[in-house]
Amino acid sequence: MASGLIVTSISKSYGQTRALTDVSLNVQPGQVVALIGHNGAGKSTLLRSLSGAEVPDNGTIVVDGTSDQFHSPADATAAGIACVYQELSLVDELTVAENLFLGTERVTGPFLNRKEMNRRADELCREYGIPARATDPVGKLPVAQRQLLEVVRGINRDAKYLLLDEPTTALEQEQVENLLAIIRRLTSENGLGVLLVDHKLDEVFAIADHIVGLANGAIVLDSPVDTVDRLAVIDAIVGDHGSLDDGLMSHAELSIADLEILDDAARADRFGEVVLRAENVIGNGLAGVSLDVRAGEVLGIYGLIGAGRSRFLRTVFGAEPVAPGQLALNGNPYRPKEPAEAIAKGVAFLSEERKSDGFIPQMSSVDNAVLPVLNRFQSSGVLHWKALRDAARQSLAQVTIRGDVTNPITSLSGGNQQKALFARATLQNPQLLLLDEPTKGVDIGAKSEIHKIVRDLAREQNVAVIVVSSEEEELTMLADSIVVFRHGACDGMVYPRNGVTPAQLRELAWAEAKEGV
Amino acid sequence: MNKRRIPEEAGIFAVLIAIVAVLSVLSPTFRTLDNGLVLLVNGTVIAFLALGQAFVLLTGGIDLSTGANVAMTGVVAALFMQAGLPWPVGAALAVLVGTALGVTNGLLIHYLRIPPFIATFSTQGVALAIPLIITGANSVAVREAGFSWIGQGRIAGVPVPVLLLAVAAIAAALFLKMTRPGVHVYAFGGNKAAARLAGVSLSRTTILVYAVSGFCAGMGGLIATSRLMVGFPSTGTGNELFYSIAAAVVGGISLFGGTGSVLGAMIGAVLIAVVSNGMNVLNVQSYWQSLVIGLIILAGVSFDTLRRYRSGKPILRRPASGTGSGATPSPATAPTTQAQTPITQQHP
Numbered sequence: 001m002a003s004g005l006i007v008t009s010i011s012k013s014y015g016q017t018r019a020l021t022d023v024s025l026n027v028q029p030g031q032v033v034a035l036i037g038h039n040g041a042g043k044s045t046l047l048r049s050l051s052g053a054e055v056p057d058n059g060t061i062v063v064d065g066t067s068d069q070f071h072s073p074a075d076a077t078a079a080g081i082a083c084v085y086q087e088l089s090l091v092d093e094l095t096v097a098e099n100l101f102l103g104t105e106r107v108t109g110p111f112l113n114r115k116e117m118n119r120r121a122d123e124l125c126r127e128y129g130i131p132a133r134a135t136d137p138v139g140k141l142p143v144a145q146r147q148l149l150e151v152v153r154g155i156n157r158d159a160k161y162l163l164l165d166e167p168t169t170a171l172e173q174e175q176v177e178n179l180l181a182i183i184r185r186l187t188s189e190n191g192l193g194v195l196l197v198d199h200k201l202d203e204v205f206a207i208a209d210h211i212v213g214l215a216n217g218a219i220v221l222d223s224p225v226d227t228v229d230r231l232a233v234i235d236a237i238v239g240d241h242g243s244l245d246d247g248l249m250s251h252a253e254l255s256i257a258d259l260e261i262l263d264d265a266a267r268a269d270r271f272g273e274v275v276l277r278a279e280n281v282i283g284n285g286l287a288g289v290s291l292d293v294r295a296g297e298v299l300g301i302y303g304l305i306g307a308g309r310s311r312f313l314r315t316v317f318g319a320e321p322v323a324p325g326q327l328a329l330n331g332n333p334y335r336p337k338e339p340a341e342a343i344a345k346g347v348a349f350l351s352e353e354r355k356s357d358g359f360i361p362q363m364s365s366v367d368n369a370v371l372p373v374l375n376r377f378q379s380s381g382v383l384h385w386k387a388l389r390d391a392a393r394q395s396l397a398q399v400t401i402r403g404d405v406t407n408p409i410t411s412l413s414g415g416n417q418q419k420a421l422f423a424r425a426t427l428q429n430p431q432l433l434l435l436d437e438p439t440k441g442v443d444i445g446a447k448s449e450i451h452k453i454v455r456d457l458a459r460e461q462n463v464a465v466i467v468v469s470s471e472e473e474e475l476t477m478l479a480d481s482i483v484v485f486r487h488g489a490c491d492g493m494v495y496p497r498n499g500v501t502p503a504q505l506r507e508l509a510w511a512e513a514k515e516g517v
Numbered sequence: 518m519n520k521r522r523i524p525e526e527a528g529i530f531a532v533l534i535a536i537v538a539v540l541s542v543l544s545p546t547f548r549t550l551d552n553g554l555v556l557l558v559n560g561t562v563i564a565f566l567a568l569g570q571a572f573v574l575l576t577g578g579i580d581l582s583t584g585a586n587v588a589m590t591g592v593v594a595a596l597f598m599q600a601g602l603p604w605p606v607g608a609a610l611a612v613l614v615g616t617a618l619g620v621t622n623g624l625l626i627h628y629l630r631i632p633p634f635i636a637t638f639s640t641q642g643v644a645l646a647i648p649l650i651i652t653g654a655n656s657v658a659v660r661e662a663g664f665s666w667i668g669q670g671r672i673a674g675v676p677v678p679v680l681l682l683a684v685a686a687i688a689a690a691l692f693l694k695m696t697r698p699g700v701h702v703y704a705f706g707g708n709k710a711a712a713r714l715a716g717v718s719l720s721r722t723t724i725l726v727y728a729v730s731g732f733c734a735g736m737g738g739l740i741a742t743s744r745l746m747v748g749f750p751s752t753g754t755g756n757e758l759f760y761s762i763a764a765a766v767v768g769g770i771s772l773f774g775g776t777g778s779v780l781g782a783m784i785g786a787v788l789i790a791v792v793s794n795g796m797n798v799l800n801v802q803s804y805w806q807s808l809v810i811g812l813i814i815l816a817g818v819s820f821d822t823l824r825r826y827r828s829g830k831p832i833l834r835r836p837a838s839g840t841g842s843g844a845t846p847s848p849a850t851a852p853t854t855q856a857q858t859p860i861t862q863q864h865p
Contacts, residue, residue: 339714339715340716351711356711357708360704360711361708362707374697374700378696381697383700
């Protein structure tokens with residue numbers, strides 16, 4: 001009987017999109033396999049297929065010699081696979097013990113055997129160095145302990161294979177080391193097999209036995225950790241495989257070192273005054289963001305998902321707290337406490353999640369567009385709806401919306417909804433426009449129209465624009481200058497859009513911050 | 518461009534007309550003008566509560582303290598006048614007390630993040646107890662004869678409480694359509710997270726709607742007390758809360774927030790008053806009233822829920838705040854809503 005979690009050529013498509021193509025993978029007991037890959041490379045789909053949350057179109061998953069078809073997470077659990085996602089699945093209101101035994105409660109007759117569960121939970125906590133007691137409510141524990149608890153829950157269910165989805169993202173350095181130590185112990189002492197998704201190459205090289213790289217849904221690297229170096233890893237996963245025929249093996253090293261950097265003088269020449277300056281913004285998930293953007297400039301922010309890009313925009317917009325002295329608007333200290341305050345100061349924001357915090361679904365496009373500017377169209381408290389509507393119609397006409405703008409905004413297609421929200425932003429006459437993934441989920445046609453709107457705002461109305469995007473091509477097309485976020489930080493190094501390729505951007509996102517590029 | 522849309526209230530208005538027609542055929546007493554006025558006067562307290570409740574429901578909240586607030590303000594008004602204050606002063610102060618209870622609700626809900634149901638449930642208990650404690654459960658007679666004008670007076674043959682209600686309802690309707698805070702109420706109820714990012718102040722809006730509800734309850738307390746010229750510590754603590762929520766909901770105010778109008782809530786209040794009065798004049802045992810109105814609420818809420826379900830929104834879940842899965846309204850099937858055309862709403 002072959003031991004190990006052996007995945008053989010699984011594929012998965014969503015409609016026309018191929019998420020996984022012929023992926024094979026082997027995790028042996030006692031081994032840590034690191035799975036790395038770029039945004040959208042297919043890591044999540046692979047993880048979900050292994051944990052039963054997704055059924056692959058074809059291919060096989062064999063666990064210790066038994067071929068399994070996982071139709072639900074319960075199937076995967078029964079086969080001995082435990083998955084710890086980034087969003088924790090613990091119930092905050094229940095105690096540590098109740099969470100550990102949720103669904104597998106120990107009972108005596110019809111009664112819960114709390115004593116036994118609490119004893120075992122305390123034992124597990126001691127064993128894995130979690131300073132919590134069985135009877136503590138989980139909601140009271142810090143994130144690091146909850147993360148460990150989730151791992152322990154997997155072990156408590158006799159998991160033989162543990163899937164960890166970026167477990168260290170939310171942890172401090174010390175806690176990271178603790179977690180890595182526990183993973184090491186689980187593999188060497190308990191003989192668990194671990195599949196670890198991680199963006200931090202330091203951690204990968206510290207703990208993994210084997211590295212598997214995914215790009216565009218296919219395996220591009222599969223090698224023991226001691227036969228491969230960092231540059232080769234980066235080179236493999238950042239793609240650009242089509243143009244690798246230049247024969248440069250250390251492509252990554254050369255390209256990053258050679259990158260042209262836009263200096264301040266050049267930007268001052270081309271654009272207006274600095275509108276927003278961020279200096280070492282720290283806290284609330286950000287670990288030191290420094291950048292500035294000038295009037296008439298489109299500044300692109302690139303980075304991996306979870307690198308703090310959205311968090312930064314929301315901080316500038318007053319939707320997240322910020323410490324004093326870290327932001328300046330037009331040279332004046334800027335510390336918005338509420339989005340309303342940011343709007344009043346001429347900052348506009350387009351959210352990444354249109355549906356959850358972009359628009360009011362019951363309202364028409366017109367009413368959605370005028371919502372932030374109602375105060376400009378009133379006298380002694382009475383709104384001038386005619387003027388409001390006219391202004392809204394005018395700015396909605398500029399973005400050419402297909403559909404009836406007096407119907408609820410939900411009757412429009414995604415692209416047209418987004419354009420309606422752009423109309424809202426232009427109505428605000430902003431001096432600073434913050435765009436979070438402005439073309440997410442819109443069709444190609446609407447996308448180029450949106451790009452034109454953004455460029456016009458910068459060129460003709462001298463608006464300073466910051467645009468966050470996960471699409472490298474979008475940034476190299478749309479932005480004048482590009483900065484890169486890594487692990488919540490940004491060094492303020494500005495790359496001109498003509499001087500950097502999509503592949504180089506990816507390399508920059510993977511480079512360790514301390515190497516200073 | 519300006520297509521005529523059938524107002525959302527048309528449906529419930531048609532139901533009202535049908536019920537009135539049936540009752541008029543069944544009972545000669547019902548169709549007299551006098552009975553019409555009695556019916557309206559009897560309905561004013563509930564209508565006032567429904568008016569305030571409408572503001573709260575539009576934000577997706579609920580105010581359970583309004584019935585108790587009626588008792589509290591009524592007794593407080595009577596006590597102020599007993600203490601020698603002229604009746605207009607006593608009445609104004611009592612309404613202020615009612616509004617203060619509403620503001621307290623808003624503060625508890627926004628700053629302490631207590632769910633509206635729990636916060637107003639608790640303040641209801643407090644508001645119930647205050648008049649009982651002050652009076653020792655005794656009623657307080659009002660000797661200021663002028664005070665009776667509020668509940669019993671007439672201007673040009675129209676009862677004053679009905680006029681007060683009409684003025685308040687029109688003011689409320691205009692406020693919701695024609696002012697910035699009014700539009701913010703709809704935005705808040707439609708999608709709280711999006712509203713905040715569009716510059717809506719969540720604190721101000723929350724406090725505003727509960728204050729309005731408290732104010733309306735205070736008006737209800739004055740009318741109830743003035744009609745009897747006695748401050749009863751138990752006025753308004755019967756079915757009033759229940760009936761007023763029923764009125765707002767059958768009038769098309771969504772319990773999920775974001776849709777509905779004052780006009781709808783007022784039609785709903787008249788409907789409840791008609792049903793209750795109709796059953797009285799037909800000599801139906803009063804026990805049946807709650808049952809019938811309970812069924813009316815069920816019908817109204819089912820309709821609202823079904824409508825949301827049809828438009829592809831999750832039932833029993835408000836749009837998620839922050840990122841993650843949110844409301845996913847589907848295009849095309851979304852019903853025309855009140856909120857979308859704030860000024861085109863008609864007052865027939």
